[in-house]
Amino acid sequence: MxxxxxxxxxxxxxxxxxxxxxxxxxxxxxxxxxxxxxxxxxxxxxxxxxxxxxxxxxxxxxxxxxxxxxxxxxxxxxxxxxxxxxxxxxxxxxxxxxxxxxxxxxxxxxxxxxxxxxxxxxxxxxxxxxxxxxxxxxxxxxxxxxxxxxxxxxxxxxxxxxxxxxxxxxxxxxxxxxxxxGPRMQQEDGRVVPNFIRQALTGEPLTVYGDGSQTRSFxxxxxxxxxxxxxxxxxxxxxxxxxxxxPEERTILSFAELVADLVGVPLRTVKAPLPADDPKSRxxxxxxxxxxxxxxxxVPLREGLRRTIEYFRARLEASR
Ligand SMILES: NC(=O)c1ccc[n+]([C@@H]2O[C@H](COP(=O)([O-])OP(=O)(O)OC[C@H]3O[C@@H](n4cnc5c(N)ncnc54)[C@H](O)[C@@H]3O)[C@@H](O)[C@H]2O)c1
Structure with missing residues (x-):
């Protein structure tokens, strides 16, 4: 056992x-x-x-x-x-x-x-x-x-x-x-993936902190x-x-472009100040x-994002 x-x-x-x-x-x-x-x-x-x-x-x-x-x-x-x-x-x-x-x-x-x-x-x-x-x-x-x-x-x-x-x-x-x-992330937890996906799916501009040149890997x-x-x-x-x-590193701005593209909306962003101690690279x-x-x-980023977007889309529709 x-x-x-x-x-x-x-x-x-x-x-x-x-x-x-x-x-x-x-x-x-x-x-x-x-x-x-x-x-x-x-x-x-x-x-x-x-x-x-x-x-x-x-x-x-x-x-x-x-x-x-x-x-x-x-x-x-x-x-x-x-x-x-x-x-x-x-x-x-x-x-x-x-x-x-x-x-x-x-x-x-x-x-x-x-x-x-x-x-x-x-x-x-x-x-x-x-x-x-x-x-x-x-x-x-x-x-x-x-x-x-x-x-x-x-x-x-x-x-x-x-x-x-x-x-x-x-x-x-x-x-x-x-x-x-991936699926089961919380929509409102403030992390960049659920943020961007939720905003793109609901027609809001994507919030980019700082100038968006900071990098992350997903x-x-x-x-x-x-x-x-x-x-x-x-x-x-x-x-x-x-x-x-x-190890595939991307800038936040290029990540925003990818999410908008996969959701099928034109990219619109709104800038917000960088949070304190936000790391510039990861x-x-x-x-x-x-x-x-x-x-x-x-799992390639496009494929993983496609699955995650489907999850968030289904949850948004269920909550309407
Ligand atoms: N998701 C990421 O990108 C990421 C990155 C780095 C590290 N981590 C680490 O991985 C772990 C899981 O993260 P996640 O993204 O699944 O987060 P999550 O918030 O979805 O999961 C954390 C779980 O821990 C439970 N929990 C929190 N405090 C608890 C407590 N005192 N007693 C019992 N349960 C408690 C929560 O209810 C939740 O179910 C965390 O330790 C996190 O620090 C996650």
Missing amino acids: RTAIVTGGAGFIGSHLVDRLVAEGWDQVVVLDNLVTGSWENLAGHHPDRVRRIFHDVCEPWDETAWNLEGVDLVVHLASPASPVHYRRLALETMWANSRGTGHALEVARRFNARFILGSTSETYGDPLVSPQDEGYWGNVNPIGPRACYDESKRFGEALTMEYHRRYGLDVRILRFFNCY CYVSDEVEAIFQAAVRPGLAGEVFNVGN CPNIQKARQLLGWEPK
Whole structure:
């Protein structure tokens, strides 16, 4: 019997990971989520025996006895607000989820001698002074700015994870996700992909922060989940850190053009000031993931966007 715990499994990336684990024949996936940004709707269709939904704030103590967990092979810790809109609104909650929450998840992994995967972020690099970023880069982070609640708590989570590895020999793997997109993103979470798609579909101008020359790279969610899955099943990777993202870099302005083109509307933009500490570039070096996870993104941006636009179109129509 193979059991995995996925914290934040009712969210965007987490729910796709749950789908994948079930499809790969995992016997039980236990989802811990307090639904602060996720929804059980994302797990609709899974049988409750196979996917157990436990409403729980990961910052509170975990009661595995009450949850009747007999064995756990894998813990994937994804529970954290993830978009700037959410982590500003939930700044302290974000800090606790990535510190206390990570501690609780690590303790349970230790008790069951389970493999542990930390869902970290490219934001640990802050506003990077080198591009592309590889895993050896320490970052350029403002520790007291408005993004610090996220960046610094993720960095703390990474440090804590590595200490569990050093002290207890826990088999941990850290994944630094760069921008990921796809169906089940929330329309209103303020990230550029749902923003542009929603605005294009509703006939609004697309909001471009700054002059639009800042770059981002976008990884489709099925590719992202493939990387998590490989990190979960491959032996011999304890203590390793991986960038997970698409190295194809684009300016925000050229991304706006692409979204307008795929939605089939003329490009109209409205400018807004750049948010504080907004990174000017984001581009992963994924050489290490290529070598050790046998992974690289496969879904072309146009195709991933087409699927994501269809998802948002269907949701907009359903809400009318
Ligand atoms: N989506 C991306 O582009 C991206 C990029 C970098 C890192 N990440 C990381 O990946 C993880 C998942 O992100 P996502 O995009 O799926 O976000 P999401 O908001 O869709 O999912 C996060 C999930 O965690 C849950 N959660 C938050 N705080 C919790 C708590 N205290 N207790 C229990 N559940 C809690 C939410 O309800 C939600 O279901 C996060 O850790 C995020 O930091 C995501």
